[in-house]
Amino acid sequence: MQKQQTKPMPACGKTKKYFLGPVALEFVATKTGVWRSVRPDVNLDVCVFCGNCGKHCPADIVSVEKAKRSVSFDWDYCKGCGICANVCPKQCITMIPEEGVCKL
Amino acid sequence: MLVMKSEARGLIAHGVSACAGCGLELAARIIFDVMGANSVVVIPPGCAALFSGYGRETVTKIPGFQGNLESTAAYAAGIKAGFEMQGRGDVQVFGLAGDGATVDIGLQSLSGALERRDKILYICYDNEAYMNTGIQGSGSTPLAAWTTTTPGGKGVYRKDMVGIVAAHKIPYAATASVGYVDDLRKKMEKAKAATATGPAYIHVHAPCPTGWGSKPEHTVEVAKMAVQSLCWPLYEIVNGVEYTVTVPVSKPKPVTEYLKLQKRFSGAAASQVEKLQAMVTGDYEQLLNR
Amino acid sequence: MQAMNTRVLIDGNGAASEGLRLAKVKVISAYPITPQSPISEKLADFTVQGKLAAKYIRVESEHSAMCCAIGAQLTGVRAGTATSSVGLALMHEVLGVAAGCRVPIVMPVVNRSLVSPWSLWCDHQDAMAERDNGWMQLYAESAQEVLDFIFIAYRTAEDERVQLPAMICLDGFFLSHMSDVVLLPDQATVDAYLPPYVCHNFHLDPNDPMFINNLTPTLDYSEMRYQQAVGFQQAPAVLTEAMSEFKNVFGREYSLIEPYRCADAAAILVTLGSMSGTAKYVVDQLRAQGKKVGVLKITSYRPFPVEQIKQAVAPAAVVGVMDRSPGYGAQVAPVATEVRAALGGKPVQGFIAGLGGRDISPATFTTAFEKLLSNKMTQAVDWLDTRENAMTIREVM
Amino acid sequence: MKQIKLFGLGGQGVVTAAKIFAEAVAIGEGKHAQSIPAYGHERRGAPVYSDLIVSDEPIKTKSFVYEPDYVVIFDLSVIDKGIDVMVGTNANTVFIINHECVLPEYPFAKHQVYYVGAKQIALDTLKRDIPNSAMLGAMAGAGLVGLDAAIQAIRKIFGKAGDINAEAANKAYAGLRKN
Incomplete structure (x- = not known):
């Protein structure tokens, strides 16, 4: 039978502290981008950089920079829900199939 | 100390395991943003427990406690008292609970905290059923809506939760919606300020594509339509008496415009829809006259 | 150093309230229930009179009382509450949260029966x-023990080796409302x-989220339950240390069990709580008649002191x-079940x-001792002082 | 060790009297005392009782009193209300009653009985029919506790009303008679 520890053991050289019971001590994002089957595609010719897409993104992964005329998405986390496309006043965002999905 | 294994520009990680198009996730980012880092959140089981995290991992940067379904307000009250007694009354304590955990099982402890004027902010995110356990009907499920426990459509009208809260005459109470995020943000700021004198309550309408049978991309649209069809009027109540409609609707859309965006109403009989229309119209008139 | 005592006449509820006051609880969340209500009232008096610097949260249920206490204590202060009977039952769900999150709350529990039938009593x-x-x-056997055990329990519960919450059980009315002499320390x-x-464990603090x-x-669940079991394994030694230190400071001696005239006893009766006093009184009477009987009072039921009981x-x-509880469907009632398990093959008669x-x-105890001495042991549990017409007390006309 | 049973009606201060008595013995005289109230659905006018044990030694038992050495009756109407005040008594049990005389039909008439009109004393001094402080005076008169200790405890517990209650106790002490 496996020998059970009855005490938290200090690690070699330095004293470590251990909590007992349920607690989360790491801040970690899940790579929800892998859920995506469609992705937003912005027509920058039409875009007025109002930021409405970013304001309504549930994952807060849209970056709109008017000065640089850029709209970017963090593909690690974009779930491809399509809210950005739907709230766009200029309707300049199109949801296009993910290539990976099309290949299947 | 929390080990930061991911980066995020707000207080919530960008990758949260909420469904695509989740109204709660959108609301939560605004809520946490307004509350700021000097806060503690209490979250009961439910969809918001996705923000508590799993095992050693969490997706929130502020300290939090996952309580029990029926006692979010009581945990928050105790936490607030603990800080107050240590001269740290500036720490904001807020609860983030679903409709089931609020209007059903959590009503008693919420009422107690409101009556005692505990200086906490309670936010109910309302997706109108027990979504996390698989779409069972709650006291907040609207008339005629399908859920797994109202398979023929819910036969009775929902609870007027904000009315119940207002009856406690707390400093600030409001309805809000992810369809009107600026309105939500303003109300959050007012609510946070109100906790200097007593409890504040915000009831956020948060569409659930999974449970409502709406398209994920329609979440904001559905939420807006709920407001425009008078199914979810946006207003605030100061001290239980001063009512203000924050998003007035002068030309309401028929409820059918709202219902047709969601599969959960597809089986609703014409008579039920009529009944719903009459109810929401009547309620809105009453609201305007307050 | 010796305590400066004030000799006062208070009941068990009074002793419990004084204990929480002297332990300087910072947050109190209490809900009244017979026979605990005087504790809720007294703690409210203390805060209003300025005798205790605590925030009093007038909760709307025992469930909320425990939730408030857990929440407050997680921010780093002692939180006080107390309950009884169905109030404790209502707390059941969140008692497990306090235990699992290793929140060392110390709570007086005024023992009262459960429903049904309704009863207000012990x-x-x-x-x-x-x-x-x-x-x-x-x-606890006396109001003095209620007070003393609160301090001992805090010392043990908050010890890094233990980190478990503790109930101080005091019998409803027999202790809670019985006025008795108590030495109240300064x-x-x-x-x-x-x-x-x-x-010593995790906490709520925006500076350390x-x-x-x-x-x-599932991968971690068993391990966290094992951690609790280790806390209980270490608790007897820590309790004993706390009791020994208590004797140095306060002069009163306690242990996990208290044998009374057991050394040469032919028959020993195991007891819990206030009944132990009456049992000792009967032992004195029977000893005067030459009957070799003794009482073994269990002070610490959790952790259960197996080795000490065996020796005693x-x-x-x-x-x-x-x-003092029925233990339905079991061979014998709860305490007897565990004493049997502790003693292996030794015959153990269960009484209810x-x-x-x-x-x-005293008459009931005399009956129990006579049965033990006559060696008429029954495997079944023996319901003492129960009316013979038990099955026919509500006749339908 | 002396075991005492107190009988009376709800509202007469029986439980309070037991506490004051215990205070007088335990704190005033430095002995040991325990008061054990029996709680239930008490209502004004319903029979109530309380048990007391006093001793020079620490008291072990935590039970009710079954074989009283003294029975104190705050109101004889408890007998009419079906209370058997003779339960557990023996020939040596002493009675202390709130009445001006001992009538032969009383079940305890053959026992040693101390008696005093505590009701009238209460009405005269307190202007209310609450005989508990007077009965405490009677218990002191019967030798269960010193009068000084009883008066001290009465003043402590009654606070503002200490003077008139002490007066009631003193009157009963002085007026106590024995059959």
Whole structure:
């Protein structure tokens, strides 16, 4: 039978502290981008950089920079829900199939 | 100390395991943003427990406690008292609970905290059923809506939760919606300020594509339509008496415009829809006259 | 250093309130229930009179009382509450949260029966229903013990080796409302024995964020339950240390069990709580008649002191256990079950008495001792002082 | 060790009297005392009782009193209300009653009985029919506790009303008679 520890053991050289019971001590994002089957595609010719897409993104992964005329998405986390496309006043965002999905 | 294994520009990680198009996730980012880092959140089981995290991992940067379904307000009250007694009354304590955990099982402890004027902010995110356990009907499920426990459509009208809260005459109470995020943000700021004198309550309408049978991309649209069809009027109540409609609707859309965006109403009989229309119209008139 | 005592006449509820006051709880969340209500009232008086610097949260249920206490204590202060009977039962769910999150709350529990039938009076069913919920349980015999056990329990519960919540069980009315002489120590002595609360485990603090009590994977669950079991394994030694230190400071001696005239006893009866006093009184009477009997009072029911019990009852040929709860469907009632398990093959007679406020009178104890001495042991549990017409007390006309 | 049973009606201060008595013995005289109230659905006018044990030694028992050495009756109407005040008594049990005389039909008439019109004393001094402080005076007169200790405890517990209650106790002490 496996020998059970009855005490938290200090690690070699330095004293470590251990909590007992349920607690989360790491801040970690899940790579929800892998859920995506469609992705937003912005027509920058039409875009007025109002930021409405970013304001309504549930994952807060849209970056709109008017000065640089850029709209970017963090593909690690974009779930491809399509809210950005739907709230766009200029309707300049199109949801296009993910290539990976099309290949299947 | 929390080990930061991911980066995020707000207080919530960008990758949260909420469904695509989740109204709660959108609301939560605004809520946490307004509350700021000097806060503690209490979250009961439910969809918001996705923000508590799993095992050693969490997706929130502020300290939090996952309580029990029926006692979010009581945990928050105790936490607030603990800080107050240590001269740290500036720490904001807020609860983030679903409709089931609020209007059903959590009503008693919420009422107690409101009556005692505990200086906490309670936010109910309302997706109108027990979504996390698989779409069972709650006291907040609207008339005629399908859920797994109202398979023929819910036969009775929902609870007027904000009315119940207002009856406690707390400093600030409001309805809000992810369809009107600026309105939500303003109300959050007012609510946070109100906790200097007593409890504040915000009831956020948060569409659930999974449970409502709406398209994920329609979440904001559905939420807006709920407001425009008078199914979810946006207003605030100061001290239980001063009512203000924050998003007035002068030309309401028929409820059918709202219902047709969601599969959960597809089986609703014409008579039920009529009944719903009459109810929401009547309620809105009453609201305007307050 | 010796305590400066004030000799006062207070009841068990009064002693419990004084204990929480002297332990300087910072947040109180209490809900009244017979026979605990005087504790809720007294603590409210203390805060209003300025005798205790605490925030009093007038909660709307026992469930909320425990939730508030857990929340407050997680921020780093001692939180006080107390309950009884169905109130404890209502707390059941969140008692497990306090235990699992290792929040060392110390709570007086005024023992009262459970429903149904409704009864306002004493027995141990309420606490016994919580015996496996991860709380330590100390049973007091007198108002003095109620007070002293609160300090001892805090010392043990908050010890880094233990970190478990504790109930101080006091019998409803027999202790809670019985006025008795209590030596009330001064604050400085209590402070010396019981320093301010230091949280050794996780906590709520915006300066050190962490998320407490989130969903735990199967991979970690057993391990966290094992951690609690280790806390209980270490508790007897820590309790004993706390009691020994208590004797140095306060002069009163306690241990996990208290054998009374057991050394040469032919028959020993195991007891819990206030009944132990009456049992000792009867032992004195029977000893005067030349009958070799003794009483073994269990002070710490959780952790259950197996080895000490074994040693204490070794001299006796027969052992009985007086349970104040029924233990349905089991061979014998809860305390007897565990004493049997502890003693291996030794014959142990289970007795049940004192339910729903029925006094366990000297006559009842005499009957129990006579049965043990006559060696008429039955495998079945023996319901003492129960009317013979038990099955026909509500006749339908 | 002396075991005492107190009988009376709800509202007469029986439980309070037991506490004051215990205070007088335990704190005033430095002995040991325990008061054990029996709680239930008490209502004004319903029979109530309380048990007391006093001793020079620490008291072990935590039970009710079954074989009283003294029975104190705050109101004889408890007998009419079906209370058997003779339960557990023996020939040596002493009675202390709130009445001006001992009538031969009383079940305890053959026992040693101390008696005093505590009701009238209460009405005269307190202007209310609450005989508990007077009965405490009677218990002191019967030798269960010193009068000084009883008066001290009465003043402590009654606070503002200490003077008139002490007066009631003194009157009963002085007026106590024995059959």
